[in-house]
């Protein structure tokens with residue numbers, strides 16, 4: 001039987017690498033375009049993964065030829081070095097959809113974000129993710145979009161980032177947006193939801209909100225991380241005015257730990273309001289306690 005082929009844009013990233021494991025286990029030959037081949041050479045070790053160059057001039061239609069599935073995971077949390085939300089979340093999705101349609105790809109999985117909304121999103125990030133999601137959903141093939149809260153797991157930029165900050169902290173950590181709420185969802189639950197949806201007709205045309213089982217504030221999450229690391233730190237939650245100011249000032253630094261747009265995103269609680277689609281997809285959401293101790297030292 002012919003092996004199924006999948007092209008995963010953003011397959012080199014945190015979610016992408018976990019999804020690759022699941023897709024390979026499901027028998028897919030995976031094509032992974034990247035703008036930075038040198039960084040991801042390790043992927044060449046897998047015989048069922050094809051790492052290839054991605055640039056604005058590369059013809060996506062050629063990459064998608066003979067693919068049974070295209071997955072779009074490309075995304076950025078902050079704009080930098082000329083990479084805008086518009087380019088990464090909107091224009092790229094237009095290109096992907098047009099190429100997938102031209103190549104006759106029958107299935108598209110699109111990664112959006114919880115509360116992404118083209119018109120009412122609270123930040124430029126959420127509005128651009130909403131625009132991209134709408135473009136993907138309007139494509140002519142079978143499409144499913146995924147809208148996770150913050151995603152955790154080995155290699156994440158969430159608990160690992162907190163750990164980095166706490167390891168540098170001299171006993172005191174000023175924290176912007178301490179009351180912002182999140183429902184951290186495990187990366188493997190997200191990957192499993194995506195893979196399960198591929199051949200499930202009921203998921204076609206749907207947009208799935210994905211959350212973990214527990215809602216925690218940013219301050220609680222920081223305390224949780226400190227406890228795991230065995231660090232005694234004083235976490236000072238800043239009020240709204242100070243949080244906004246900190247985000248604005250830090251946002252001007254390269255590699256900023258927080259930006260004004262992150263502050264705006266956090267004004268919308270990153271929690272599932274109605275349904276957590278993981279349950280609908282038959283996945284019992286995994287708690288942070290089950291996984292975080294396995295990768296946070």
Ligand SMILES: NC(=O)c1ccc[n+]([C@@H]2O[C@H](COP(=O)([O-])OP(=O)(O)OC[C@H]3O[C@@H](n4cnc5c(N)ncnc54)[C@H](OP(=O)(O)O)[C@@H]3O)[C@@H](O)[C@H]2O)c1
Pocket residue numbers: 009010011012013014015016033034035036040054072073074075076083087088092111112113114147148149150151152158
């Ligand atoms: N992590 C979370 O907590 C979270 C929560 C909600 C939604 N999401 C969404 O989930 C997706 C994956 O997130 P992640 O955490 O895995 O991010 P990540 O680790 O930063 O990976 C993002 C990937 O996207 C690719 N990429 C970024 N900008 C691109 C562009 N302009 N053109 C082509 N490729 C581009 C990068 O590939 P190369 O650098 O190799 O080219 C990278 O592999 C994103 O769409 C993100 O918005 C993530």
